[in-house]
Amino acid sequence: MVEKTELVELLTPAGLTLLDSIDVDALASDPVSTVARLREAGHAPALVQAVLTQARLRRKAVTKFGDFASRMLFTEAGLEQATRLRVAAVHAGRFQAAGIRSVADLGCGNGGDAMALAALDLDVTAVDSDEVTAVVASYNLAPFPSARAEHGDAAAFDVDAVDAVFFDPARRTAGHQNTSRLTKPSDYSPSLDLVFDVASRLPTGVKLGPGFDRELIPAEAEAQWVSVDGQVVEMGLWFGSLARAGVRRAALVLSAAGSDELVSDADSADVDVRELGEFVYEPDGAVIRARLIGQLATQVGAGMVSDGIAYLTGDEAVQTPFASVFRVLERWPLDEKRIKRELKERGVGTVEIKKRGVDVDPAAFRKRLAPKGRGSATLILTRVAGRHTALLVERVTSDSR
Known part of the structure; x- marks a missing residue:
């Protein structure tokens, strides 16, 4: 604390x-x-x-800030909500590409986004309503001559004094530790009404949770979902010159291999359901959140395994940064006794369980299977053409094809 x-x-x-x-x-x-x-x-x-x-x-x-963590200060709640430095660099790049020179970071937390902006020599005023958090941000921004942190109310900040604004509305209750998540956007601070009002007048970026209600996304905004090493970490809304022409939906996938993105001017429609092929694709969470599964399916030549299920299937293994690929080894009914017997016969003691579209608790299901042996396996529990199905699969990599 x-x-x-x-x-x-x-x-x-x-x-x-x-x-x-x-x-x-x-x-x-x-x-x-x-x-x-x-x-x-x-x-x-x-x-x-x-x-x-x-x-x-x-x-x-360290997981968010790497080597920079050893020179920073944090609050517990601020660290939990902090933008990963790699993602903050992506944010900052938008402002630089748009020719922005001065930015207000309203709801700056421990100052991660402000640090990334200042690293590009932008003039940054970081504001947080919590006094302790503002002091921590001020310490973290001290190495950057073009940045400063203030204790103040984001709603009272004079946005006309800057070229653009970045909002990170508080989505948890006040405090420095043991905070709880706010489930209603109307409870965010600053309010989304204020955020969207500013966005109607100035280039604006807004960091929100990946599960933000899509019905509340303004039509003029570019919505970008970001995943880092397979985990969806945020949804960003971009307005004015910070939004890209013709882009309304985007899925940005950051991994050790680099940065890859799917973009579209709207949600993409799902492709048709087809018979189960030799391979199953599990789309990255950012692709699913952005509703670009249909676009991904077209790229890899796959179809849906079942209506409303975010798995794709095809006859070829096409490597893509936007999905994990699995070879189907066996297909069984979703029958616990049958699956337990099949795994026992194969000497499987370690089971990875993935599921979509079925009412199964993977941890409890794994415990009931009581796997024993030296082997390992991956199960996908889902619906195939509407039927509850268990697929025994193996991961396909570029080296394993």
């Missing part, structure tokens, strides 16, 4: 030096020894608490 008293202890030369001296891996493996060492060295309990809290958050932040 990060509170004002902890920041007072931490934001001193001695506090920051002590924080930088902590071996975060050693802290994770043996926290008792780390605490004992710090106390034996004579450090005050409040300082020890503040330093250990930040050290733990820095270690956790």
Whole structure:
């Protein structure tokens, strides 16, 4: 937990030096020894608490901020909601490509997006309504001469003083830890009414959750769903010069292999259902959220396995960054006893279970199968041409074809 008293202890030369001296891996493996060492060295309990809290958050932040995490401060809630630095760089690139020079980051959190904007030499004013969070953002932005953080109300910020705005509305309850997700967009802060009003006048970007109600997406906005290493992390709305001409739906897939994107001027219609082929495609979550499954199906020459089911099937394995490909080895009815017997005969002890369109809890189903053996297998539980079906499959890679 990060509170004002902890920041007072931490934001001193001695506090920051002590924080930088902590071996975060050693802290994770043996926290008792780390605490004992710090106390034996004579450090005050409040300082020890503040330093250990930040050290733990820095270690956790590596997945989002990489090496930068070791030089940043965080609140727990701010880190949970923070944009991954790789995604923030994509955001910033839009503003640069549009010729924007000054940006207000309203609802800046710990300052990840503001850092990415400032790294491109844009003039950035980052604002957060929480005082502690604003102080943390100010520390993180200190290395960037063109950026500053303020404690203030995003709704009261004079947007006419900047070229463009980036909003990251608070989608969780107030606080620095143990916050809960807000399920109603009307409860976001700042409100979407304010956000969309600004977007009608200025180039605007808005970061929202991937499950945001599509019915609330303004017709003039470009909606882009982003996945990182297979996890859908956000849906961004882009307005004015930040939106691309002719693009209203986009699925951006970021992975170790690079960056790939499907774009369209609208949702793409599903293709026809066809008989189960030798291969099954599992579209990336960003493609599913963007409703571009039909476009992907056309690219790989596949059809739907069943109406309303986000699996595709075809006779060839076409490698694509937008889907995982599986070879179908066996097809069985979705009968638990049958599946258990088949896996036992094959000596399968490790089972990966994927499912769509069937009322099955994968963890509970796996437990009931009680797999034993040295082998491993992947099951897809779904509907094929409307029938509940279990598919025994193996993943296809470019090396395995």
